[in-house]
Amino acid sequence: MKRSAEVVIVGGGISGLTIAYHLAKMGHTDVVVVERRYLGYGATGRCGGGIRQQWSTEENIVLARESVRMWERLEEELGYPIYYRQGGYLVTATTEEEVRDIKRNIKLQNSLGVPSRWMEADEIKEEWPWINTDFVIGGSFCPTDGKVMPPRVVWAYARKLREMGVRIYDFTEVRGVKVEEGKIRGVITDKGEIETGILVNAAGAWSREIARMVGVELPNTPYRHEIAVTEPLKYFLEPMVINFRYGIYFTQTWPRTEIVGGIGNPEEKPGYNMRASPGFLNMYTKVLIRFMPCLRHVKIERQWAGLYDVTPDARPILGDVDGYDRFIQAHGYSGHGLMISPMVGKLIAELIVDGKTSLPIDSLNLRRFEEGKVIREANVVG
Amino acid sequence: MPRFVCRCMDVTEEEVIELIRDGVRDIQLLKRLTRVGTGPCQGKACLEILVKILARETGLTPDEVGLITLRQPVDPVRIGTLAGEVHEEEC
Ligand SMILES: Cc1cc2nc3c(=O)[nH]c(=O)nc-3n(C[C@H](O)[C@H](O)[C@H](O)COP(=O)(O)OP(=O)(O)OC[C@H]3O[C@@H](n4cnc5c(N)ncnc54)[C@H](O)[C@@H]3O)c2cc1C
Ligand code: FES
Numbered sequence: 001m002k003r004s005a006e007v008v009i010v011g012g013g014i015s016g017l018t019i020a021y022h023l024a025k026m027g028h029t030d031v032v033v034v035e036r037r038y039l040g041y042g043a044t045g046r047c048g049g050g051i052r053q054q055w056s057t058e059e060n061i062v063l064a065r066e067s068v069r070m071w072e073r074l075e076e077e078l079g080y081p082i083y084y085r086q087g088g089y090l091v092t093a094t095t096e097e098e099v100r101d102i103k104r105n106i107k108l109q110n111s112l113g114v115p116s117r118w119m120e121a122d123e124i125k126e127e128w129p130w131i132n133t134d135f136v137i138g139g140s141f142c143p144t145d146g147k148v149m150p151p152r153v154v155w156a157y158a159r160k161l162r163e164m165g166v167r168i169y170d171f172t173e174v175r176g177v178k179v180e181e182g183k184i185r186g187v188i189t190d191k192g193e194i195e196t197g198i199l200v201n202a203a204g205a206w207s208r209e210i211a212r213m214v215g216v217e218l219p220n221t222p223y224r225h226e227i228a229v230t231e232p233l234k235y236f237l238e239p240m241v242i243n244f245r246y247g248i249y250f251t252q253t254w255p256r257t258e259i260v261g262g263i264g265n266p267e268e269k270p271g272y273n274m275r276a277s278p279g280f281l282n283m284y285t286k287v288l289i290r291f292m293p294c295l296r297h298v299k300i301e302r303q304w305a306g307l308y309d310v311t312p313d314a315r316p317i318l319g320d321v322d323g324y325d326r327f328i329q330a331h332g333y334s335g336h337g338l339m340i341s342p343m344v345g346k347l348i349a350e351l352i353v354d355g356k357t358s359l360p361i362d363s364l365n366l367r368r369f370e371e372g373k374v375i376r377e378a379n380v381v382g
Numbered sequence: 383m384p385r386f387v388c389r390c391m392d393v394t395e396e397e398v399i400e401l402i403r404d405g406v407r408d409i410q411l412l413k414r415l416t417r418v419g420t421g422p423c424q425g426k427a428c429l430e431i432l433v434k435i436l437a438r439e440t441g442l443t444p445d446e447v448g449l450i451t452l453r454q455p456v457d458p459v460r461i462g463t464l465a466g467e468v469h470e471e472e473c
Contacts, residue, residue, distance in 0.1 A: 038408040045414050151414035159404065170408075231422055231458055232391075256391070256417050276454050285465040296462030302420055302453040 002167055004195035006030040007352060008187050009202055010174045010210050013044035014150070014338050015330045016202035017157040018345025019352075024164040026353050031166045032194060034187070036173040040154040042204040044338065046306030048227060048249060048260055048382065050240045051339040052089045052145045053114045056105050056378040059315065059363060061112045063340040066359070068144055070342035080156035082148050083254050087238035089145035090124070091116075091379075092136045092291070098245055102140045105379070109142070116142035130294050131241065147240060147251055150338060174203075177213040183325045184214075198326040198352060205272070205307035207331035216321055219369050220332050221270045221310050225382050226280040228303035229258035230295075242381045246287050249381045259298060262382050263287055276303045308335040314377040318344065318364040319351060328352060329366055335382050387435065388428040390421020395435065402439040409436060413450045424456055 006028060009016040012035025020033050035041070051071060053064040068086075075082050093099045102118070109116045119141050121133040158168060169191065176188035177199060186195040201210045205222035237252035237259065250261025263284045281303060289296045309332055311317055317332035330348050333340070347357045368374055384394040393416045406412050409432070418432055419425035425432075429449065436447045 038411045040411060040414065045411070151411065155406065155411070155415055162405070229420075230461070278454065281455070281459075281464045282466060285461045289461060289465050289467075296465065296467065297460060299458035299460050300455060300464060301422060301424075301458045303455070304451070304453055 001169060001192050002032055002194060003192075005032040005167075006196065007032070007198040007200060008194055008196040009033045009200040010187070011035065011042070011202035011204055011206075012039040012168060012170060013042045013202065013204050014153065014341045015204065015333070015344070016200065017154065017161065018341045019200055019202060019330060019348045020161055020166050021157050022345045022349030023352060024161060024166050026349055028353060029165040032196075033161070033166065033168045034172050034174050034189060035168065035170045038170055039158055039168070040151055042206075043306045043309065044154060044204075045151055046227065046304060047150050047338050048262065049147045049150045049253070049338065050089065050249060050251065051147060052142070052240070052336070054089055054091050054105065054109060054116050054140060054142050054145065054379065056108070057315065057375055058108070058112065060336070060340070060377055061109055061114055062359065063343050065112065065114050066343040067340050070346070071146070071148065074153075074342065075156075078156040078160045080152070080159055082152045082156050084146060084148045085238075085254050086144050086146035087240075087251075088141055088143045089240045089242060090128070090139050090141050092139040092241060092243045094135055094137060094243065094245060099138055101378070102138075106140050114142060115144060116140045128239070130292055132291055132293055135290050141239070145240065147254065148338075149253070153338075174210060174213070177210070179214050179324075182323055184327055198328065200328045200330060200348070200352070202330045204331055204337075205309040207309065207329070214324065214327055216324065216327070218317070218332075218366070219312050220317070222272055222307045223268050223270055223310050224273050224305050225262060225264065225308050225335065226276055226284070226303060226305045227260065227262035227382075228281060228284060228300050229253065229260045230298045231301050232257045233259065233298065241291060243291070244379055244381060247381050248284070248287050248291065250288060250291075258301065259295065261288065264382050272307065274305050274307060276305050308382070309337070310334045312369060313374045314380050316340070316344065316364055317366050318348065318361045320365070322367055334377070335380055387431050388416075388418040388421060390423050390427070391417045393418040398432065398435055399439060402436060407436075407440050407442075409433070409447055409450055412436070419450050420453075422458055424452070425450065
């Protein structure tokens with residue numbers, strides 16, 4: 001194990017790996033990524049793989065839009081198949097209130113260059129006849145939204161990082177952080193110490209634990225989110241279909257062609273429980289067949305769970321912490337960290353190397369919660 | 383003819399060995415990358431072979447390789463049944 005590094009990143013999920021990649025791309029390869037288990041053990045390896053630009057706040061729309069431009073080139077850039085497809089997202093409405101919200105969001109999205117558009121029920125019926133348009137009264141569709149196979153993305157970055165000379169220590173746990181007068185000095189792991197002046201907290205739902213080692217309290221809360229796949233079917237369900245009122249999302253995976261999907265459970269208590277529950281399948285399938293009745297004949301094959309790393313406004317926490325030198329936060333993605341990871345990785349690397357970012361991220365700094373400058377992201381599913 | 387490790391998910395021995403040689407030493411990551419062991423039989427027909435290959439290629443013992451997490455429902459169940467429907471409806 002290396003005894004020192006310019007940058008140490010805690011967390012071998014999409015956040016940590018992407019930041020490491022952009023640092024290396026900017027010429028900084030004296031970087032170490034520390035992961036307690038295997039790469040992708042956290043939310044990243046368990047997630048739905050959806051990539052959406054149809055958000056309700058400007059920051060998320062722009063981060064997603066810029067990320068989509070990067071997703072489009074990522075497979076070529078990393079030289080490894082990640083099964084990225086731009087089949088779109090259909091955001092469905094089942095009530096007039098949802099219609100109003102969706103139409104307002106389309107305006108904002110279009111003004112920021114995201115090509116979402118309204119579709120009436122009969123248009124949806126024509127395009128995707130298996131969607132229940134007695135229930136779905138319309139929706140917005142963005143053709144450049146899409147999906148990817150998350151574990152492949154993890155491995156694509158890991159291989160590239162190895163090639164570029166970045167060290168990844170998996171099955172290595174960060175247990176303490178050395179701090180002197182607000183300056184990061186190093187991290188203590190179960191395999192030894194690594195001296196560093198720059199620490200990136202990309203530990204997902206466990207970021208609070210890392211911050212505590214430094215003496216910083218984070219407002220993040222872990223929530224279990226469950227997900228399931230069916231048996232493989234002939235490929236027919238190209239878009240990701242979602243609904244904010246029910247918190248449901250589903251699509252068909254590529255290239256494995258199972259129907260993957262999940263639903264949020266409003267009763268879920270905060271905590272680190274990652275076990276799958278029998279109640280989830282009942283809750284999810286009941287809603288699923290309202291949206292797509294013909295799925296009732298398909299069999300569910302596997303269910304599992306992961307953690308959403310949720311912040312009070314459902315937006316990520318990015319950047320420095322006041323009063324500390326070079327303790328960088330990149331977590332709190334609240335259920336949509338994969339999709340925005342390319343641009344976030346680039347911006348955090350810029351912050352580390354240049355001290356400034358090509359897009360403003362100040363409004364996503366931790367200090368917003370103290371200053372009370374909080375705008376809530378409404379478009380959350382799962 | 384390619385040799386299949388996992389017939390449910392069409393994963394060949396070649397694909398698995400290539401990934402292990404590329405550095406994937408963990409059975410969970412290997413599963414997620416290939417979907418090996420996640421088909422209708424839920425690994426009953428392939429897990430043992432997979433563990434053997436991983437052990438052979440990495441020099442780990444089968445115990446060290448471990449197993450993938452067994453996921454519910456072990457036997458696939460119809461969505462209609464899970465949703466609590468009693469009657470078969472046509473669509
Ligand atoms: C069911 C589900 C579905 C989802 N669907 C989508 C989707 O469709 N689209 C989307 O964009 N997002 C989705 N998400 C959210 C997305 O998965 C996350 O936002 C994203 O993966 C977060 O990445 P991360 O790197 O921040 O965290 P993680 O992937 O959780 O990585 C953090 C890592 O830090 C490691 N770690 C923790 N503590 C330590 C320590 N002390 N020492 C060393 N390592 C440590 C953990 O082991 C973990 O691997 C979904 C999430 C879930 C749970
Ligand atoms: S043979 Fe691998 S899951 Fe059935």
